[in-house]
Amino acid sequence: MKQFNYLLLLLLLFVISVNIIGQNSIAEIKDADKNQPITLTYKTIDTVKLDLTFRYPPEFKKSKKYPTIVFFFGGGWNGGTVKQFEPQAEYFASRGMITVLADYRVRSRHKTTPYASVADAKSAVRFLRKHAKELNIHPKKIVASGGSAGGHLAAACGTLPGLDEPDEDLNISSKPNALILFNPVFDNGPEGFEHKRMGERWQQISPAHNITEKAPPTIVFLGKEDHLIPVSSAENYKAKMEAFNRRCDLHLYDGAGHGFFNNYKYDGKFYTLTVREADQFLKSLKYIKGAPEL
Incomplete structure (x- = not known):
């Protein structure tokens, strides 16, 4: 015994x-080894802990504030893994950004709705801005990115005026300064994606129905053969953005289906093309410098 x-x-x-x-x-985290991924809990709900995984640029300097990009994985708000955007996170860290992989609540693991997923995404962006000094983040250069439902979460952070956690400091903005969206769910309206699932409050959660003159500059990637997100959805979103004089770059790809941007699909062809265009977009915003490295 x-x-x-x-x-x-x-x-x-x-x-x-x-x-x-x-x-x-x-x-x-101040004294943690920045040459390795660093994990930090940004939110706790009951017994559920939600983490952010940070990658820092090579030759990191403690005295410098870095542009930062946070990625939200896809999976229909039902599942998914933070590993999805590891290749993109490693690439943009090599380009001089702090990159973050965000976990959030999903139905399969937490029995939650898309509304909880949105609240978590907003909490993640707010956490990054709240702790910008300790994390060496430039608070006015925070980019949100994601694919499919994760793209919805990034767009939701950029457009939705509500669905924040009420116990957080709402004086700290949860709005990113720019968006990079991979075949995102834009529209949850009557003709949009998972409309019935959103219930009577669907207008509160649909990015396409909440665009204003304050929407962040955005770049969108979509395959023309996507069976979930029609090209018209992205074109309508771009038109609404431009009606408010907001930047929305739209890149459409022939022969590409849903999830085309992942590095393990189409032999990585569209992964390379989309990352290169995202790189140029960030360069145009003066978040990074130099030519793309792939």
Whole structure:
């Protein structure tokens, strides 16, 4: 029995040490090894902890504030993994940005609705801006990005006036300064995606129905063969943005279906094309410099 208790104690200490290694507090992140991905919890709901995974640029300088891009994975607000955008995160870190992979609540793991996913996305952007100083983030150069439902979350952060967590400091903006969207869900209206699922409050959660003159500059990537997001949806979104004199670059790709931008699809062809265009977009905003590196 004593030996069993001893082994149990060792196991407990091991688990605790793994958690300490895998997690960092805001106070600890200052001295953490920036050559490795760093994980930080940005939100806790009951027993659920939601994390951000940071990658810092090579030759990181503590005295510098960096443009930052946060990625939201796709999966219909039902599932998905933060690993989806690891290739893009590694690339833009190499281009001098802080990159962040954001976890958020989904139906399969947390029994939640898209409204909870939006609240989490807004919390993530607000967290980055609130702790910009400690994280070496330029608070006026925060980019939100994502694919499919993750693109919806990024667009929601950029357009929706509500759906923030009420207990957060709403004086700190959850609006990104720019958006990079991969076959995003724009429209949750009567003719849009998952309209019935959004219920009577659908106008509160549909980015296409909340565009104003304050919408961030946006770039959109969409395959012409996408069976979930019609080209007309993206074209209508672009028209609404431009009606408010807001920038919305739209790139359409022949022979490309849903999720075409992932590096494991189409032999990486569209991954390269979309990342290159996103690079040029960020350069035009003066967030990065130099020529694309792929």
